[in-house]
Amino acid sequence: FxxxxxxxxxxxxxxxxxxxxxxxxxxxxxxxxxxxxxxxxxxxxxxxxxxxxxxxxxxxxxxNGDCNPTTTIAVNEVTPSGDFKPSFTITLDLEEAK
Structure with missing residues (x-):
């Protein structure tokens, strides 16, 4: 607003x-x-x-009402042909971060 x-x-x-x-x-x-x-x-x-x-x-x-305490973060590179090439992936457990 x-x-x-x-x-x-x-x-x-x-x-x-x-x-x-x-x-x-x-x-x-x-x-x-x-x-x-x-x-x-x-x-x-x-x-x-x-x-x-x-x-x-x-x-x-x-x-406990926590939704998806585990998450994956990915960084992709766009190739000259327009495809996505994974360059970095990490999975984080948000419960461990507390």
Whole structure:
């Protein structure tokens, strides 16, 4: 809203959609047309996310709600033919970085 998107715009997009999917999974329509979203069930549904295909990759959350504590970073070189040639790849376990 008036500011440029940060470097985490894709993460925010995926997180929002994961929460909305969890809400859709657990929400109950009440007799008067309202919507009841049980907090514990919402938390459990979010933590149970597995194989969510987002724009930053495929996300799976653990029992603490941490999604993909392991990540791979790759640097590719564009060859003269336009192909990508891997020049550096590293896999980081974010749990070990704590």
């Amino acid at each position: 008036g500011d440029p998107a940060s470097v985490f715009h894709a993460h925010a997009f995926d997180a929002t959609n994961m929460v909305l999917d969890a809400i859709e999974e657990v929400a109950v329509e009440t007799d008067d047309g309202g919507l009841l979203i049980p907090r514990t069930q919402l938390r459990d549904a979010f933590f149970d996310t597995s194989g969510y295909k987002g724009i930053i990759g495929t996300l799976t959350c653990d029992e």
